[in-house]
Amino acid sequence: MTKPLISLAALFALTSPALAQDAPAAPSPNQIVAEAPVEEWLDIPAQDLIVMTLAPAANGSGRTVVIQLMPEPFSQSWVDNIRTLARAQWYDGITVNRVQDNYVVQWGDPNYDNPETDGAAKPLPEGLAETHERDYVFEYPRDPGGDPSYYPLSAVLRTSWIKGLVEQGIIPDGAQFREALSRQKGDSYALETAYIGGWPVGMEAEFQPKHRDIAWPVHCYGMVGVGRNLAPDAGTGAELYTVIGHAPRHLDRNIALVGRIVEGIEHLSSLPRGKGQLGFYEDESKRVPILSVRVASDLPEAERPAFEYLSTGGETFARYADARANRRDPFFNVPAGGADICNIPVPVRRVAD
Amino acid sequence: MTKPLISLAALFALTSPALAQDAPAAPSPNQIVAEAPVEEWLDIPAQDLIVMTLAPAANGSGRTVVIQLMPEPFSQSWVDNIRTLARAQWYDGITVNRVQDNYVVQWGDPNYDNPETDGAAKPLPEGLAETHERDYVFEYPRDPGGDPSYYPLSAVLRTSWIKGLVEQGIIPDGAQFREALSRQKGDSYALETAYIGGWPVGMEAEFQPKHRDIAWPVHCYGMVGVGRNLAPDAGTGAELYTVIGHAPRHLDRNIALVGRIVEGIEHLSSLPRGKGQLGFYEDESKRVPILSVRVASDLPEAERPAFEYLSTGGETFARYADARANRRDPFFNVPAGGADICNIPVPVRRVAD
Structure with missing residues (x-):
């Protein structure tokens, strides 16, 4: 539980822990965010x-x-x-x-x-909108x-998860592929989740x-x-x-x-x-x-x-979301192959004076 | 936000708020649990x-x-x-x-x-298992x-959600039914969730x-x-x-x-x-x-x-889980048609002295 240093997912190594050792060391989600180019940070x-x-x-x-x-x-x-x-x-x-x-x-x-x-009750001021x-x-x-700010989380995670299973030979790209799709991981409340x-x-x-x-x-x-x-x-x-x-x-x-x-x-x-x-x-x-x-x-x-947030339409956000959904550093045995949208918070930070 | 008195879902009235008014008043999830027969409470x-x-x-x-x-x-x-x-x-x-x-x-x-x-570090005692x-x-x-304690949450919610869409005539029981199934709500981390x-x-x-x-x-x-x-x-x-x-x-x-x-x-x-x-x-x-x-x-x-928990294999738990996933009392406009497993906690209560 302590020191959960979290690495970038090895995207295609979803069920075989051994593959993680072959993957190059990768930055944690927080490191990915810290290295975002300045133009991906947007002023609030x-x-x-x-x-x-x-x-x-x-x-x-x-x-x-x-x-x-x-x-x-x-x-x-x-x-x-x-x-x-x-x-x-x-x-x-x-x-x-x-x-x-x-x-x-x-x-x-x-x-x-x-x-x-x-x-x-305390009286409300004039001028409130209906x-x-x-x-x-x-x-x-x-x-x-x-x-340009749109990031379709459900679609991205679903696609990368299925792709990983196929690339590992766990399911062929055919009938079982479709069977896996029909039993897909998803969101419990909405047909799709995204960032806008x-x-x-x-x-x-x-x-x-x-x-x-x-x-x-x-x-x-x-x-x-x-x-x-x-x-x-x-x-x-x-x-x-x-x-x-x-x-x-x-x-x-x-x-x-x-x-x-x-x-x-x-x-x-x-x-x-x-x-x-x-x-x-x-x-x-x-x-x-x-x-x-x-x-x-x-x-x-x-x-x-003054605060700024990481653009949800940028390359860094996509890498960060993937890293949150698929953790492969030495602390982890099994990457989840998915994450719910509330476990991928949009990075926001104070702008130094 | 205040006083969220939560009623039993009108299971088939998933997108039409007007139907809720035709449904009989129904107990909240907590009321369902409170009325569970004594034999569904199991001692811990x-x-x-x-x-x-x-x-x-x-x-x-x-x-x-x-x-x-x-x-x-x-x-x-x-x-x-x-x-x-x-x-x-x-x-x-x-x-x-x-x-x-x-x-x-x-x-x-x-x-x-x-x-x-x-x-x-503080030395550990003898006799710990590996x-x-x-x-x-x-x-x-x-x-x-x-x-008998098994309750397949994902399967139950998915089936009742699709059934509701069909019964309302929103999707026919055919090609679009399967399309809806293929874009089903689910869990973000596991293919199935359940209680055991x-x-x-x-x-x-x-x-x-x-x-x-x-x-x-x-x-x-x-x-x-x-x-x-x-x-x-x-x-x-x-x-x-x-x-x-x-x-x-x-x-x-x-x-x-x-x-x-x-x-x-x-x-x-x-x-x-x-x-x-x-x-x-x-x-x-x-x-x-x-x-x-x-x-x-x-x-x-x-x-x-002394504590007891509600059997996850009983009829009350099934009604409670459904009511948590589909809230239709006057506070709610739109029942979710699903819930993630962590939003349906197993009821546990202290046994009175």
Whole structure:
């Protein structure tokens, strides 16, 4: 378990450990990312970064969380609202109210739909956009030839896995090839998974009310979503949560995802678990105050954080994804020959001052 | 996000929300489990329960973690060693040394292979069994007719999903049916997933050195595994970890899994993250002392905890798994039509005194 130094997969050596020794030493996924050419790193616009400052920890150390909001075409009504709420300083003084183990941390007005309290809700500012369930998903062509950020994960992993079996002579390129295809590894929630514009998505065809190809962002660790009440309420963006456990993908297409935490998630994931229903804190004193939430572009330049992400359309991302799915260094006996999309996070890093 | 009251799936209403209103109200997965007949709850033997007592928290509250060890046919050399180490009181006085966000908490001798220290390792007791990489997996027939605990998750979900599409007239029972099958949802890591004897496993055919059908336990949240150094070292059981993030399934078949935490995981998952390499604590004072580790059957009867798990071969488990994979209550717009095995945890509960 210790020192899992992870090497690049020997792509075609999927079931024969002996072959690994013949393969040249290869860089780990992290090394692959570290060696990416500078042009494959893309700036995150400052207006897409949200800086959330929690009250200091018991030992006095600061706790800052940075969230990257999603760009178009994802969830823009909620994303706009989050900027509006931040600029109205509405979030200042709200609290972290819910910490449910292996599920979510949720913050907002402590009286919003909280089974442990019954106080009056905090009034929302003017100017919030209406939000709709239909915007949980967006129309996206199955074969998006013109999108240079597109990386079709399911298709790539499936093809390389089958190819490996054929090249090793484990299955011939014929009837058994097709049999293997019909018993393929895949995603448990979507017919296809992919990356679009630096974000993980599920993809499928929707048949009602009419046929169209759709995509939607998926609930991986650290993704940020919009709390809501029962449908058709789609939430405003005032109530937010992040995933701190195994990806709850059953929430995909049922809640708006608006971003991901790119720094400081440990300040949320290590909070004490709430003992009330759904992990709400029964004891009000456990709630963690949120001192301020600001759009990075509104901060003075000296205080403005800068982040960049690895292009999901570049060569480095493809090598990194393959290395995450097929680990062959001395620690590993058996490469998986696949990975779920939440185990291949898009690399994001702080830009040095 | 709040109050996700989850109903039984309307199994055939996979893409048309309107149908949900015609379906009768149905119990949530938790309600299904709560209503299971008593004979579907199976006792966990006291010799398979390990009670680990951590030093009290800063506020003086107790911290006890209960681990269920795996029964045969899983990982028995390591499981035997864990009982031997507990009975030698070898674990008493070791520490939690590593907390890596979205990955693992690891405990053991702080000088075992720790990049942050270089002290001498604690001598191990006599009588430990040898362990072997080959025992990460076990031979298991693809169609285990005689095992009443067997529940073939992948096959069940795939069949019900396709059946739903046909019954709604979305695909006919012909060429497009087969097309849908060929683009099926599945598991990203194994050709099949299933439950055997109350535990989640992956299944596949292994072709070298000879053809055989195999199964292996999988790395879900809360599973406990054996730390080791580079292969062929397979670890003794003195160094243990548990998963506190998205299931790191690439570790399947590469490390021995020996059990799962059935109570108290929040005492580990909410610990401060380590700031050293791989999440090891750089500051020794952050290590959490483990006061004692005991096999429950060795404790005085009054102190002995008792737990039971829901039979994975029973009717209730099948209904529960379906309800987890297809959620149709008013909170949900779109049931997933599938779930990965780590999102369908086997219900385990404490038996009231």
